[in-house]
Amino acid sequence: MSRVSAVSIVEAIASDIRARVFSGELPALHALTETEVASSYDVARPTAKAAIEKLVAEGLLVRGVHKTARVADLGPESVRDIYLARAYLESEVLRRLASSRTVPDEAVRANNDIAALKTGAPLDVVEPDMRFHTSLVDALGNQRISKMYLSLVGEVRLCMSRVQSLHLLDTTLIQAEHQKLLELIAAGKGDAAAQLLDEHLGRARERLVATMGGEAGPEAELPSKLTG
Amino acid sequence: MSRVSAVSIVEAIASDIRARVFSGELPALHALTETEVASSYDVARPTAKAAIEKLVAEGLLVRGVHKTARVADLGPESVRDIYLARAYLESEVLRRLASSRTVPDEAVRANNDIAALKTGAPLDVVEPDMRFHTSLVDALGNQRISKMYLSLVGEVRLCMSRVQSLHLLDTTLIQAEHQKLLELIAAGKGDAAAQLLDEHLGRARERLVATMGGEAGPEAELPSKLTG
DNA sequence: CGCCCTACGATTGTCTAACAAGTACACACG
DNA sequence: CGTGTGTACTTGTTAGACAATCGTAGGGCG
Known part of the structure; x- marks a missing residue:
């Protein structure tokens, strides 16, 4: 009780x-x-x-x-649905932010927190990672979009709770890609930002699918070039 | 009872x-x-x-x-929030559809229904108009995105129920813009489609705001050129 | 021996009745 | 005229009960 x-x-x-x-x-x-x-x-x-x-x-x-x-038991197909929905929402968010060259302070802070992580616990990266993406969406200032994204974040966290030993991606890589995203926004390159985000989320998605027993798609592979 | x-x-x-x-x-x-x-x-x-x-x-x-x-009493600021959310979602939808040159049959059908409307009742355009936009979103095949858009549609209908004598836009114009959107998708011109959608929704939004007592923004004006 | 049908337990859907707690409005009092 | 109190209305929560339904286990039959 x-x-x-x-x-x-x-x-x-x-x-x-x-x-x-x-x-x-x-x-x-x-x-x-x-x-x-x-x-x-x-x-x-x-x-x-x-x-x-x-x-x-x-x-x-x-x-x-x-x-x-x-x-809820979120299978591989649900994970794909969720991550694709994230990509749809965030792609457009990045374009809009880029067109006004808006780089949210909170996003910068969240990514710095990721960079500061030197602990080996891979679970610790989830919180600042979510904060990074959420702050981008919130920067649009649209109540309903923020609410929608929030519900997606909830489902992502639900997925994460299923895979305990998630060592899906290197913290350094995540942080570097976030940094690149912010730079592209600042440069007003919305299309490039949207494309990088697709790769960023696509990789996380397929790796997560793989650890859940599904068959990983080609997006799981690391990019051949990562020009910082 | x-x-x-x-x-x-x-x-x-x-x-x-x-x-x-x-x-x-x-x-x-x-x-x-x-x-x-x-x-x-x-x-x-x-x-x-x-x-x-x-x-x-x-x-x-x-x-x-x-x-x-x-x-619920949706004021002008809510209407803007809802229509902007629609624009965010649908812009990206159009880009994705354009990149695969996917023109949903149901969207074509819905727009034909609008064209067939010769009745003076301005309320009759709402249903096929909603069906047009919804079918585009559904064509992505993403459960969560469709669900999100559905809730937005519900709120839009709620707005519509408030303005009885809505003669906001000419049926012919709506139909023509929808047609142009489908053509841009078929041509793979995602950016152009997204931009036209922004104008399309922006105009509806500001006219709706105006009839609800809010102050209409500049988007309420008709475009200077409408090359069909 | 295996399969289908039935019966039982468990669980949810819904109802009636009731009390506690909070809000809003009106009235009386200073 | 302003303020305070009180009362009526509404919601939050509880208790107990019954019907409907689902899952499962067991028995009957081929």
């Missing part, structure tokens, strides 16, 4: 479950019974039901009619 | 309310009390509550804690 209470009991429970899913405590396909959730948080069943339905709406949990809610 | 029952009572009620909002039967800021909804559909209050919360999650209704849910 965990006593939580912030603004709304439902919201608090949903938050807690969300955190437990992201941390990997609740693995994919783990069943979440309404009664079970209700008793573990010491609330009534309708309250637990509301929290579960909120998470289902977010896409973190899945459930059919009359069936127990389960932690 | 309206008896409805399809797959789920909650879903059925939510659908009905959604339709009533879109039709304009429920105007902006109209209050929807849980008890009121419950009695009018002859269901229990928790059921009505669930339906209302579903619509709140969709953005059709808004409500604060302990306050009655109301039909």
Whole structure:
């Protein structure tokens, strides 16, 4: 029994479950019974039901009619869908930022944080990496686009929680490509930035797919040239 | 008392309310009390509550804690946010379609339906217009992008329900621009298509803003040249 | 011995009833 | 006239209950 209470009991429970899913405590396909959730948080069943339905709406949990809610199991095809959606959104974001030569401070800061990482823990790069990409999207100043991207980020984090030993890409490479992206934006080269982003996300996508048991596409390979 | 029952009572009620909002039967800021909804559909209050919360999650209704849910009131700034979001999404969609020279059949059909419209009712153009744009997005084959665009379409329809006498743009102009967009896609000219779309949506956006009492931006003006 | 059908347990969908808590508005008081 | 209080309305949450449905295990039949 965990006593939580912030603004709304439902919201608090949903938050807690969300955190437990992201941390990997609740693995994919783990069943979440309404009664079970209700008793573990010491609330009534309708309250637990509301929290579960909120998470289902977010896409973190899945459930059919009359069936127990389960932690979403994102297969390789979902990973591709998510990363392609990211690419679609961010490509256009980069073009717009480039046309106004807007380089968000927060993005620079996030990438510096990646550069400062010397720890071997590969999981530590996820947070500043997400912050880098999110800050670019947020720089557009469009509420709805930011919200959409946020939901994608949630699903990406869900994917990440599945692959524990992710040593997919070298931190140095990530940081270098981010840097290059910012330079292209500053130079007003939107097309080039969009293309580099496609490679950047495509590589991460196919490597992630490969570690999840899917078949990696050709984008998984490192680029032959990486002119900084 | 309206008896409805399809797959789920909650879903059925939510659908009905959604339709009533879109039709304009429920105007902006109209209050929807849980008890009121419950009695009018002859269901229990928790059921009505669930339906209302579903619509709140969709953005059709808004409500604060302990306050009655109301039909969302989209002001000029929201309209700009929505239409800019559309432009961000669709610009990139056009580029991708152009790079593979993919012209969706459904888009062609939808635009033909617009051309066939000779009725004076300006509201009839909304449905095929939405279908045109939606079919372009769906042609990408990305579940998440399609879902995001769907929620934007819902908000656009909500805006439309507010302006009854919308005679914002000439049907012929809309149809001609759509035609030009398809031609640019077929020619692989993604940049040009994206730019034309920006003008197309920008004009609709600022005219809509103007009719809602906001101050129209310069995009409201007709283009000086429209080479078909 | 294997397959299909049935029956049971578990779980969700929905309802009734009720109390607590918060908001908003009106009225009275200073 | 401004402020404070109180009351009515609404929402948040709980409890218990029943029907509908799904999954599974077991028994009957070929």
